[in-house]
Amino acid sequence: MLPFVWPVGAAALTGLATPVIVVGAFAALLDKRARLFRVSVLGVGVMWIDVRMLMECWRLSLKDPRQKSATWEDDHEAVFLAGLNRAMILARRWVGFEVRLDGRMHFGTDGAPLIAFARHAGPGDSLALAWLLGHTAGRMPKIVLAEALRWDPTVDALLTRMRSSFVPSRTGAGDDRTAGVRALARGLKHDDVLLLFPEGQNFSPDRRRRLIDRLREAGQELKARRAISLWNTLPPKTRGVIACLDERPDADVMIVAHAGFGQLSTPKEIWDAIPFTDRPFLVRTHTYAAADVPDEPAEIERWLDEHWTEIDQWVATHEGSGTS
Structure with missing residues (x-):
């Protein structure tokens, strides 16, 4: 437009x-x-x-x-x-959309950038988390977005000038889909936070089932079993995560879980839940100093998987009530 x-x-x-x-x-x-x-x-x-x-x-x-x-x-x-x-x-x-914190939010080391890896589920979670990081943590969110969102002239103009990264839905052979993420991480200022959703797409029960079926059809039984073990999240993809940490080993890392809206995956479910007065968007964060974050790809993958298991278990406890 x-x-x-x-x-x-x-x-x-x-x-x-x-x-x-x-x-x-x-x-x-x-x-x-x-x-x-x-x-x-x-x-x-x-x-x-x-x-x-x-x-x-x-x-x-x-x-x-x-x-x-x-x-x-x-x-x-x-x-x-x-x-x-x-x-x-x-x-x-x-x-009635209200963001609440479950526990204290640690904002990372003063004078050092922050990278946030967040669960992706429910309507409006990316905007809510960007708002939370900007207004509560006092960090300017730098966001990785789908290229398709550029149809909105405001998104195209404003976020481009803010150096956000737009990832195309399809790339040619040999194209590096992490190039934009690397550039964004490289340019982080001391008071910035890079917000990344390692799952790559919004969680829904249907997406979880389709992912498991695709993995089994491809003969990737170990990955299928990993997906089966997670009931409220999708297995995190690690290429973007590794790219961020490789570019900014000096950045602290925040792991972000949220609950309350993850089961609202269809327009009817969202419609039926309005207003959300009894369903707060509950957020829990854990922040790790840069020195405590692994720097080898295999170790990063294991580390992230462990935290995603913790997120999945926490969501199972809090998704229904949205309260701590």
């Missing part, structure tokens, strides 16, 4: 959504959860947050056309964090 078309398109979509919001308000007389009303208002609100961030990008471009300002990246990071905060406030107000 051309960037200048997006505000006009947002205005048109708002006009189309207005009758839906009105219908949703009346439907709330029958549906005490007021799901249609909540979701339609939230959707319009998030859309205009997105437009506002895009317009802030334009303002910064006009202010510094040559993009040579010493604060160029910092200014865009501030726009990103402000947009995340507005979206989280809206989500809490309209659908």
Whole structure:
């Protein structure tokens, strides 16, 4: 989508959504959860947050056309964090989405970058974790994203200027899918955090079953057994993890687990759960000093597998209730 078309398109979509919001308000007389009303208002609100961030990008471009300002990246990071905060406030107000911590969150060594390896499951987990790291840990999230997300002009403009990494869904023979991750890790500043999801895709029971079937069909019985042993997560892929640690052996590492939304893997399940007032997004973190993280690929793989087993067991205890 051309960037200048997006505000006009947002205005048109708002006009189309207005009758839906009105219908949703009346439907709330029958549906005490007021799901249609909540979701339609939230959707319009998030859309205009997105437009506002895009317009802030334009303002910064006009202010510094040559993009040579010493604060160029910092200014865009501030726009990103402000947009995340507005979206989280809206989500809490309209659908009851609330982030809670299970235990103390250690932010890593002062003056050293941080790499976070997180579970990937449920709606909105990447945004929630980026918000948590930015506003609670005081770290600027650097995110690895799918190339397809560039259809959103705001994502394309803002996150590109923040040096995020976009990974294409398909690469040619010989292409290194970790190149962007390596560059992102290499460029980490002392107050940055690189957020990576080693599973590579959102967990769902169906994806777990399909992965097990594919591994068995490929004759990879050991990997299939490993996937079978995990009920709430997918086995972590290690290429990106090893690339990050290889580039930044000086970085502390945070392992991030979360529970409460992992079983909501279909639109119907998400719809039925709205509002999420009795289902907090519960997050548990453990941070390890750089010296305590292995540096050999085989050791890194074993280390990560051990932590993913711990995450899987913790999620099994907390997924249903979302409470500690």
